[in-house]
Amino acid sequence: MIEVETQLARVLGESRQLPSDTVALAAAHGRYLAESLVSRYALPPWTNSAMDGYAVRSDDVAAASPETPVILDVVADLPAGTASDPSLASGQAARIMTGAPVPADADAIVPVEATDGGERRVRITAPAKRGVHIRSAGEDRQPGDPLVTAGSRGSAEALSALASAGYGTVSVARRPRVAVIATGSELVAPGEALERGQIPDSNSLLISSLAIEHGSELVDVVRVSDEVAELEAALQALAGRCDVIVLTGGVSMGAYDPVKELLSPGGQVRFEKVAMQPGKPQGFGRLAEPWVGEGELGPLVFGLPGNPVSAWVSFLVFVRPCLRALQGASVVEDPRLSARAETGWRTPPGRRQYLPARIRTTESGVVVSPAAARGSGSHLVGSLADANGYAIVDARVERVEEGDVVQVVRLMSDVGARL
Structure with missing residues (x-):
């Protein structure tokens, strides 16, 4: 038997990153980024207010208190999105909303809760230190600062940061095209009545769903009997359409194991006993001639055991890292x-x-x-x-x-x- 790490190293050694696509940010959710990106803008792009209130000169309100309020003239009204930069002389204030640019002459924001909310003149009942409630331009990121790294996932948080930093599109690795073949003459479609010796085909649903969950594009799901000719026809039909073909069943030492019988002789797929439980019998390789044209790179092939828990474990231990590597993921295994x-x-x-x-x-x-x-x-x-x-x-x-x-x-x- 070989160790799990030996088999996984073989898999990852063949799992070359797929070409990238440029997609809109919304379409990059859950995809792996194909390049590292830096901020195009300062974040935030301008100095803005962190509160609804009044932009003031801090010296004007240094002595303000409920007992000795300071009264200022309101000379401007600044909603979020305004481009206005009004001048503020001593004794003047601008009513300002959260996110609006702070006037160049102001150095503090007095929250509306510390005022009477006046529109022409405002009564201020608390001091405001220089810089309070002000978000400085570029305090989060400066132009050129690192933002996301290649191989990271396009999470909601990462996409939000990219949008804020000036991106509308992003380069992501192409989704792996995956086909699933469940082998076994005993298999019937889910929901069909069972005769003696038959079982529902749960593996094709299990493996195809896992493939989709882990970023793949599902090309086809096929169920074949233990007849070698039937499996051969299925592989021939799928070989040119997929990056990965996952088979379940037919990889152990039984007398009716068509996967080994068909794929072992040419050495394209190696079948190993791996020191793990469940999932000891494993097959892995890459289809070549006659399945694909001379010199062409055929799809990767996984031969997983037919027992459902074995197939589940085998997918998570071997196929999942492969799919992530094909997408350029910087981390292919989940943390323990x-x-x-x-x-x-x-x-x-x-x-x-x-x-x-x-x-x-x-x-x-x-x-x-x-x-x-x-x-x-x-x-x-x-x-x-x-x-x-x-x-x-x-x-x-x-x-x-x-x-x-x-x-x-x-x-x-x-x-x-x-x-």
């Missing part, structure tokens, strides 16, 4: 947290365990428990509905006991807005 086990569970000997889990944050810290009452099992697909992450247990650990500290990963989707 330390969590305390709320209950004990069994672990597989000699293999790293990836356990679907319920992860909670309590007053005492992060805690974790198995999503399935029966603990670990590659067939326990119902438990995935309760999983919001997974626990990772080292191969050397013989059993997790209540109170033990383990590593966990909370599920974090990369899904962006489809506008």
Whole structure:
């Protein structure tokens, strides 16, 4: 068996960043930025008021109090969006709204709550120190200051910053085009009545939904039997349309495993036993001739186990980092947290365990428990509905006991807005 890190390194070594597209900011939500950008403007672009109130000379109101109010003449009215810069002599003020440019002659803002709200003359009952309630031009960013880095996601916050800094479009990596093939003569469409030996095809829905959640464009979802010719036809139809093809089933040691039978001989896809549970049988490679033309770069191919929990874990450990790398993500793996086990569970000997889990944050810290009452099992697909992450247990650990500290990963989707 090979280690998880060995298999992941092979995957990432083939996961070259896709070409970029220029899109409107609204269409970049959830996408990975293809370039680092600096601010085009000062942020804020002009010195402006942080309060509704009155722009004043601070010396004029230094002695103001409820007992000895200062009365100033109001010589201008400044709503947000105005370009006006009225002159203010000593003894004068300008009524100003939040966000409006501060007159050059003013050096403080008196909040409206410390006044009588006068429109022609205003009574001020509190002093205002120089610079109070004023947002200085460029205090957040100066032109040319770093704003976002290549490989970061176009979050709502990042897009807001880009818009404020003068951008209307941005360069993002193209979404990976992904196709999913579920193999198995026992599979029937979800919702169909089952005959003896049949099971619903949950894998194609699982994997295609995960691919979309992690930024991919779904090209097609195909269900094929264990007939090699049927799988061959499906691959031939998809090879020129995809960046990634994910197959589930047919990768173990069984007598009717068409994926290995079809793809092993040419060495295009290598099949390995990985020291993990679930998900030991793994296939990965890239299609070449005769699937694609001579010299063409064929799609990456993942052969995942057919058991649903195994397919889920395999996607998260191997396919998800690949999809992120194709999009130029600077970080391809989710961060691990330390969590305390709320209950004990069994672990597989000699293999790293990836356990679907319920992860909670309590007053005492992060805690974790198995999503399935029966603990670990590659067939326990119902438990995935309760999983919001997974626990990772080292191969050397013989059993997790209540109170033990383990590593966990909370599920974090990369899904962006489809506008």
